[in-house]
Amino acid sequence: MRLGIISALHEEQQGLVEAMQGPQRRSHGMRDYTLGTLWNIDAVCVLSRLGKVAAAMTASILVEKYGVTHIVFTGVAGSGDKRVKVGDIVVAEALLQHDMDARPLFPRFEVPLTGLQRFATDLELSTQLAGAAEDFLRDDVSSVLKAAHIVEFGLQHAQVHRGLIASGDQFISSAAHVNQLKEDIPDLLAVEMEGAAVAQVCFELGVPFTVMRTISDNANEEAAVDFMRFVQTVASPYALTVIQQLCQR
Ligand code: ADE
16 A cells, blocks of 8 residues: 545645655656655545646556555535534545536536446545544643643534535635535535545546545634634644554554
């Protein structure tokens, strides 16, 4: 097994790259790939940057050039459901591209010529990751995050959810917009900008993958401010500790 770990932003992956044993940096297509081991698992970490094309490019190179056999995307997302709160973790069961619309040629959300609106994640990998996230929230959250952050972000009540994540080339920052998406996609749990692109690439290349997102904001008018504060303070320890738990299982 060789695990590819993608995040969009430096802050989301910083801790993981620092934890790598025997790291070797390779540059390709304007991205830095760090090869090494994480808790005895052969791994490659890379930043995709934001958006679906950036994520698709990165996932393809991870598989085709660096030979990863499994991919985990870890990062933050906006909430797409009232029960999904800032600080909660969402592990995707399926991903959908909410800005895909080739009507009248194909139904809304269907990725042309795949016959699919939703790409399913790998059940085994998702179950392992959700278990690792549950362990983190139960046992480790207070030891890796300062008490101030726990209170500020309400992390003491954080939960793990599993279900649908939607991706699009839009940072959602209006209540009207996220409410409309929720109306159109009733089982939506979270919105972000990369996961469904990685999902399509992995589906087409036959690579098992999953996506884990920590909720940084409510995709409303305050989203940009909440997102920045969350990413700078708590996103990195979440990813580091959950992936550590996953690798040690
Ligand atoms: N990632 C984190 N928050 C987001 C939002 N509100 N919209 C899109 N992607 C996000």
